[in-house]
Structures are given as C-alpha cells and as structure tokens.
Amino acid sequence: MAPAAAQVQRCTDTRTGQVTYTDGPCPSHQRSVEVLPAQTPEEKAAQARQYEEAQARWQAEQARTEALRRAEAEKAAAQAAAAAAQRPPVQIQLPPPAEPQVVPYPVYPYPPAYPPGHRPRPPHGKPPPPEPEGPWQCNVFRCYDGKGNVRPRP
Incomplete structure (x- = not known):
C-alpha cells in the first residue's frame, strides 16, 4: 500500500x-x-518520458517551421527572378567628354620653371661663421683649440 x-x-x-x-x-x-x-522511480521514468516527448515535438515543430520558411524564400526568389527577366536591361549613357578649360592665370610645370624676368630672392639669415684658423679639434657640436677656447661648429 x-x-x-x-x-x-x-x-x-x-x-x-x-x-x-x-x-x-x-x-x-x-x-x-x-x-x-521524493519521487518514486516510476514517477521519475514518467517525467523523463514526458520530457523526451516534449523535446521530440519541439524539434518536429522547428523542422516544420524551417521547411516552410525555406519554401517561402525559394518562392520569393523565383518571383523576383521572373520579374527581373521581364524588365528590359538598363542602358547607361555617359555624358560627352568635356571641353578643356582655359584658366586665366599661368600654370607652371613641376619642377618649378620661373617666368621670364624672375629674379631669385636673396638668401635669408646670417652668413655662416668663418672657418676657424689654426689647429682646432671639432666634434659634432663644438670646436676646441689647444688653448681652451671653444666656439660653435661652423
């Protein structure tokens, strides 16, 4: 009992x-x-069967939905292809080539060619310092003589 x-x-x-x-x-x-x-072994087995049946129903429903979606997509693709076949092809017309434009100012080629009568500008800045006389030892930045004098490198 x-x-x-x-x-x-x-x-x-x-x-x-x-x-x-x-x-x-x-x-x-x-x-x-x-x-x-606590559940009895019979109740556990019945619950497992119910779960498996529900899973099988869900998978069948998913497969049926996927098949319907694929069929609708194929039908829409076929209708689109038929409609595209009935339309005439698109003709693309390019505009005629434009006339070359004349600019109101002179255009000089590169490297720059100076116009006639052009005088180059004088150099900017101070003239370079004169070369040191005598036995100077120079490195990258300064020049030294044997008497302890230091000056910037020319």
Missing part, C-alpha cells in the same frame, strides 16, 4: 531564522515554502 501524500509546509521565522514543518498554513510572520515528497 502506497503512503498517502500530505502537503507539508516549511515555515521559516523571519526574525530568528528557526525552521519548522507543518501540514497546515504557516503563521503570518513566517515565510512559507511547500516541501515536495
């Missing part, structure tokens, strides 16, 4: 955290959770 399944409530006191179990409702100051009895 199978045991009778009674509804069991787990009551947790919100102030103290104490847990009690009862077959009736919990008091208002306690939180209530329904405790389910």
Whole structure:
C-alpha cells in the first residue's frame, strides 16, 4: 500500500531564522515554502518520458517551421527572378567628354620653371661663421683649440 501524500509546509521565522514543518498554513510572520515528497522511480521514468516527448515535438515543430520558411524564400526568389527577366536591361549613357578649360592665370610645370624676368630672392639669415684658423679639434657640436677656447661648429 502506497503512503498517502500530505502537503507539508516549511515555515521559516523571519526574525530568528528557526525552521519548522507543518501540514497546515504557516503563521503570518513566517515565510512559507511547500516541501515536495521524493519521487518514486516510476514517477521519475514518467517525467523523463514526458520530457523526451516534449523535446521530440519541439524539434518536429522547428523542422516544420524551417521547411516552410525555406519554401517561402525559394518562392520569393523565383518571383523576383521572373520579374527581373521581364524588365528590359538598363542602358547607361555617359555624358560627352568635356571641353578643356582655359584658366586665366599661368600654370607652371613641376619642377618649378620661373617666368621670364624672375629674379631669385636673396638668401635669408646670417652668413655662416668663418672657418676657424689654426689647429682646432671639432666634434659634432663644438670646436676646441689647444688653448681652451671653444666656439660653435661652423
């Protein structure tokens, strides 16, 4: 004989955290959770069968939806191809080549060719310092003579 399944409530006191179990409702100051009895092997097997059947139904529905979507896409592609075949091809007309434009100022080629009568500008800045006389030793930045004199490199 199978045991009778009674509804069991787990009551947790919100102030103290104490847990009690009862077959009736919990008091208002306690939180209530329904405790389910353990399943028998037969109930577990029935639940597994239901899950597998639901999975099979879902997969069949997905396959049917995918097949309908593919069929609609193929039908739309065929209609688009038929409509494109009925339209005449597009003729592209290019405008005639433009006349060369005449600019009102002279255009000089590169490298620059100076116009007639052009005088080059004088050089800018100070003239370079004169070369040192005598036995000077120069490095990248300065020149030194044997007497301890230093000057910038020319």
